[in-house]
Amino acid sequence: MATAVSLAIKNALVREGVRRILSDSWFEIVETVDHLRELDADLSASAEIHILVIDRSLLGVDGAATVAATLASFPDTRIVTLVDSFDFSQMVAIYAAGAHAYFLDHVPYQALVAMMQMVAIGQKVAPPELVDLLGNMLLVTSHSPQNSKVDSYNLNERERMVLGHLGQGLPNKAIARDLGVSESAMKASVKSILKKLGVRNRTQAAVMARELSLGKPSRQPGESVTVCIDDAAQA
Template structure:
């Protein structure tokens, strides 16, 4: 187990130990993980928290699996990001879930990983529900509506389409996190959607509706006006 925060690390360690897991290592840095001393019939499970995955979690998961080919990697994160989750699973991880998960759920998911099952986070169900809600309105009808968005709002919308968290959007656009939150709130109201996921899906539909005019640059759209349904 590699978790930087000592309180979370100790909490997870105690939960897993009390639940019958054989915890061989508990460290605050991935480089401190030592290769297993014995090759037993059961593969090792490596729990890694988000802060140790860096800016490219999928690449770090790949590096872990290069060092420990038979390991089953579990990513423990503080917030759910669909794009990141998909990339981490594609890199070979077995599970991706929030560090606020109830301990019974944590134990159940770890038990499934231990027997070779990949586990999807509960947030996936919410995502599917949101996608179903979006299908209730015909895409072309939504794409034909006019959206009075500022250039900053178009940039933030482009970032939401890519699944970026507020901290990354703040850094890439050059505005404060509070300004990002305010812009997201304004976007949701103008687009008549309930959350970031719905806004991201709608952004993709608008881009597809506009055809080749969609060109990404940084975290935003290269020509935001080209995406405006009124133009």
């Protein structure tokens, strides 16, 4: 029996693309909507296995609350969330609310299909970005106690400012605009920062920034942490 899938995706082009990908992979698309209030409760109740895909634009400010409220209305549904950037705190909250998967919306279609297949058999699926982040955090924190002060790394004033922005998960273009410098100057600063910190990529640098308390005050419980994952494109 095919797994029934409902798509709650605001953008019509994205919704149609996901529909075609999943339809070609033996999923039965029973419903496509551009708002959660349009979902048909009868479809969820009648399906043996029902997966609901919700995109970032419909999750709202509090994605976890949206997931919890949706599950209250559709208790037998397995929720998959598609987001545009990896946010660790948001991910944890969404899984805690009962979601089965949290994935970036620009994953290769094969990864999307594989993830949906895992959810269909009842598994909760972690995004690959989580594995990368945990590995980066391990590498950074393993030597950070020996170099806990920013002065130890001989960063100039601009590099400190750039590192603080990296710690907030901002891409080069946004940092350059905020600091009033060119993107080429930004790339040069990032490369210099990576070398001085002894890290391999922007994600590790972002973790170091938080270890060094750069960018903004130490994160409070429940505060969102966004990490720019695409190192190759940004460095």
